[in-house]
Amino acid sequence: MADATLDGLSAPSLAAQLGLSACEVYECVGSTMDLAHEAAGRGVAADTLIIANAQDAGRGRGGRRWSSPAGGGLWMTLIERPSSASGLDVLSLRVGLHVAEAIEPLAVAPVRLKWPNDLFVGEGKLAGILIEARWHDRRVEWVAIGLGLNIVPPRDVTPAAGLAPGVTRVQALQRIIPALRTAAAGEGPLTAEELSRFAARDLSVGRLASAPAVGVVAGIAATGELMVDTDAGPLACRSGSLVFSEER
DSSP states (O other): OHHHHHHBBBBHHHHHHHTTTTTEEEEESSOHHHHHHHHHTOOOOSSSSEEEEEEEBBBOOOBBBOOOOSSSEEEEEEEEEOOOOOOGGHHHHHHHHHHHHHGGSSSHHHHHHHETTTTEEEEEEEEEEEEEEEEEETEEEEEEEEEESSSSTTTTTTSBBBOOOOOOOOHHHHHHHHHHHHHOOOSSSOOOHHHHHHHTTTTOTOOOOEEESSSSEEOOOSSSSSEEEEETTTEEOOOOOEEEEEGO
């Protein structure tokens, strides 16, 4: 049931603090992403937040498990209904950029970005992003923007990162929600300014990758591809996960 509280705030109180149409707050769920699809399908408004104190089947990109202990982070999905699908191909990158910039004042060190959907502090993973959309007659009906962010590093994941000691989930949400909404409103490819801002936080450039291609990471393209300099020449990678050679 969506009658839990988050740091003592009820769903209506949380929605009011965050300037959202609605919130649904759960104690423990399988995945907020699954609940978001259900809620969007029944017609909830754009800017509805689905959030849980814990998940027991949280997932990341490619179906990977995301550790979601009770009270340890933000396990959430925001529903949006964009008027255009032109920004969907780069939405994960755009969300990562905006969230990194928004949350950095609450972190102990600079927040860096790893293509296509991860945020890091130092060598520890701070957050992961999952974007899923539903279409009807070639028109996007809704987009579910999933975010798992560690407030405290989970004990069962190494290396992992969290925010500065004493930061609350509500404090983090107050910075993250406007960032998500701004990113969701973006249209078209990444701009030159966005590419420059991403590059300043990119932890991958210059490192040797073993996947999705073997070579040296050169950055990202405006249309969202990972650019890798291989022995056969530059290669644009649209899908897959970035694995560094030292991680093999």
